[in-house]
Amino acid sequence: MQNRLAVDLKVFRRRSGLSQVEVAHLLGIHRSQLSKFERGTRQPSMEHVTILCLIYGMRTPEFCVAALPQFETVL
Numbered sequence: 001m002q003n004r005l006a007v008d009l010k011v012f013r014r015r016s017g018l019s020q021v022e023v024a025h026l027l028g029i030h031r032s033q034l035s036k037f038e039r040g041t042r043q044p045s046m047e048h049v050t051i052l053c054l055i056y057g058m059r060t061p062e063f064c065v066a067a068l069p070q071f072e073t074v075l
Contacts, residue, residue, distance in 0.1 A: 006040030012056045013038070026055050 013023055024034040027048055036042035044052065053059065 003040045005043075006038055009044075009052070010038040012052070012058070016056050018055070023052075023055060027051055 013020070016023075020031045020034050020038070024031040027034065029048075033042065037044045037048070
């Protein structure tokens with residue numbers, strides 16, 4: 001089952017017109033790792049979330065609304 005962050009990551013990437021390969025390259029990770037983020041089988045680090053905000057042209061608080069539930073256990 002996909003979580004909200006996973007769904008949002010895919011939506012934001014598609015809206016940006018970027019491929020998984022392009023976004024993964026910008027993040028400095030392999031495409032398969034980004035795919036796991038988008039499927040919800042792996043959680044991105046806060047560093048990755050911050051970089052994704054820059055890539056997708058979003059303010060961090062706006063993006064973190066989707067990310068917060070996944071990080072509540074850490075906080």
